[in-house]
Amino acid sequence: MVIVMAPDVTPEDIDAVVRLVESTGGEAFVSRGVTGVFDPATDREQVRVTRVVIGLVGDMEQLAELNLREMRGVAKVTLVSSKFKLVSREHHPQRSVVDxxxxxxxxxxxxxxxxxxxxxxxxxxxxxxxxxxxxxxxxxxxxxxxxxxxxxxxxxxxxxxxxxxxxxxxxxxxxxxxxxxxxxxxxxxxxxxxxxxxxxxxxxxxxxxxxxxxxxxxxxxxxxxxxxxxxxxxxxxxxxxxxxxxxxxxxxxxxxxxxxxxxxxxxxxxxxxxxxxxxxxxxxxxxxxxxxxxxxxxxxxxxxxxxxxxxxxxxxxxxxxxxxxxxxxxxxxxxxxxxxxxxxxxxxxxxxxxxxxxxxxxx
Known part of the structure; x- marks a missing residue:
């Protein structure tokens, strides 16, 4: 399971998600990167945003019951079948730009x-x-x-x-x-x-x-x-x-x-x-x-x-x-x-x- 946080997420929002996951015996790995947002009309990068993604390890049934989608700062929760969850296009369909x-x-x-x-x-x-x-x-x-x-x-x-x-x-x-x-x-x-x-x-x-x-x-x-x-x-x-x-x-x-x-x-x-x-x-x-x-x-x-x-x-x-x-x-x-x-x-x-x-x- 991968949680994609909103662009305006705060450290407190991230900590709250991590604490909740750990309360079930799971693990939460917080990853950050800088990526581009593209204008579909020009297919060119317009702005740069910091991306925060949290990869979860644990009992998926328990984690699914936490209603993580409703937590403040959470943009999307995705079940990723790929072995390489964070670098997969399953949770991030748009190709990344590394600065x-x-x-x-x-x-x-x-x-x-x-x-x-x-x-x-x-x-x-x-x-x-x-x-x-x-x-x-x-x-x-x-x-x-x-x-x-x-x-x-x-x-x-x-x-x-x-x-x-x-x-x-x-x-x-x-x-x-x-x-x-x-x-x-x-x-x-x-x-x-x-x-x-x-x-x-x-x-x-x-x-x-x-x-x-x-x-x-x-x-x-x-x-x-x-x-x-x-x-x-x-x-x-x-x-x-x-x-x-x-x-x-x-x-x-x-x-x-x-x-x-x-x-x-x-x-x-x-x-x-x-x-x-x-x-x-x-x-x-x-x-x-x-x-x-x-x-x-x-x-x-x-x-x-x-x-x-x-x-x-x-x-x-x-x-x-x-x-x-x-x-x-x-x-x-x-x-x-x-x-x-x-x-x-x-x-x-x-x-x-x-x-x-x-x-x-x-x-």
């Missing part, structure tokens, strides 16, 4: 996230960030903590890398997306980042999912390389159940028998997930293809199939990169990417995220 420090990710925009796979030096990170911004990126990605297959590979600069990202953000104005690897680092990384990323290797690290769910930061959840779509959405449910509905799903390629590419980008996952969940879905053509010459074709496919954004690796000197140099785009690639994103976004009825952001600020 990352003023940058929207959702059904009417095409959001480009770009930057170095790993933060190496201040000069390298600033150069990559400038390349990303020139290509139309509105969010800067960069890894300070890097979970690597080999213990001998570059593991990232840690907090020093976060400070570099923060300095670059101050200089060029792009909010930052960075990965969280350990539960013990969540609060520290959240103090620097605008969006927390859960990588493929940690998709089912349930304590970590719960920890980022307890923060007030948007979360990008990458699909596990061996995960089914249902497992991916259940991982998102762990985050949502701990209070955070600001989740963006990222299809980054799954492991198959094919060896010609690093991973296999599951293009079909985008419309499938959008049918099942209200959460935004983006793709990672860099880590799926693993080769620079595959990034643009996979990006085209992702945009046309309906992805809400792209996350791209960029490096000023890929041959010297400490992590994933072969898949990082260079300046000439980015010029083509920028042109292609603009043209295909228009065909798909979307606006670049920076255009949508400017429109919202103006009106």
């Amino acid at each position: 990352v420090a003023g940058v929207p990710i959702g059904p009417t925009t095409m959001t480009l996230i770009a930057g170095p796979c790993a933060v190496e030096t201040p000069i390298q990170t600033l150069a990559a960030a400038r390349m990303a911004k020139a290509a139309g990126a509105t969010l800067l990605r960069g890894g300070a903590f890097k979970p690597r297959t080999s213990p001998y590979a570059f593991q990232g600069l840690g907090e020093r890398g976060l400070k570099i990202l923060s300095d670059v953000r101050d200089e060029i104005g792009l909010p930052i997306v960075t990965e969280v690897v350990g539960v013990e680092d969540v609060d520290m990384i959240a103090s620097y980042a605008d969006m927390l990323q859960i990588g493929t290797r940690n998709m089912q690290n349930f304590p970590l999912l719960q920890a980022v769910g307890a923060t007030r930061k948007p979360v990008m959840l990458k699909r596990g390389m061996n995960a089914t779509i249902e497992e991916w959405l259940m991982a998102a449910e762990y985050i949502a159940q701990r209070g955070n509905l600001d989740i963006v799903l990222c299809e980054r390629g799954i492991r198959t028998f094919e060896t010609a590419t690093r991973n296999t980008l599951d293009i079909s996952a985008v419309p499938v997930v959008q049918r099942m969940s209200h959460l935004p879905v983006i793709i990672d053509p860099s880590h799926s293809g693993g080769h620079r010459d595959l990034v643009l074709p996979l990006s085209r496919a992702g945009i046309v199939v309906g992805a809400d954004g792209l996350i791209i690796d960029v490096h000023p000197q890929p041959d010297r990169a400490l992590c994933d140099g072969p898949q990082a785009l260079i300046a000439e690639d980015l010029r083509e990417l920028s042109r292609m994103v603009g043209e295909l976004s228009a065909v798909m009825g979307r606006e670049p995220a920076d255009t949508e952001q400017e429109r919202r600020l103006a009106g």
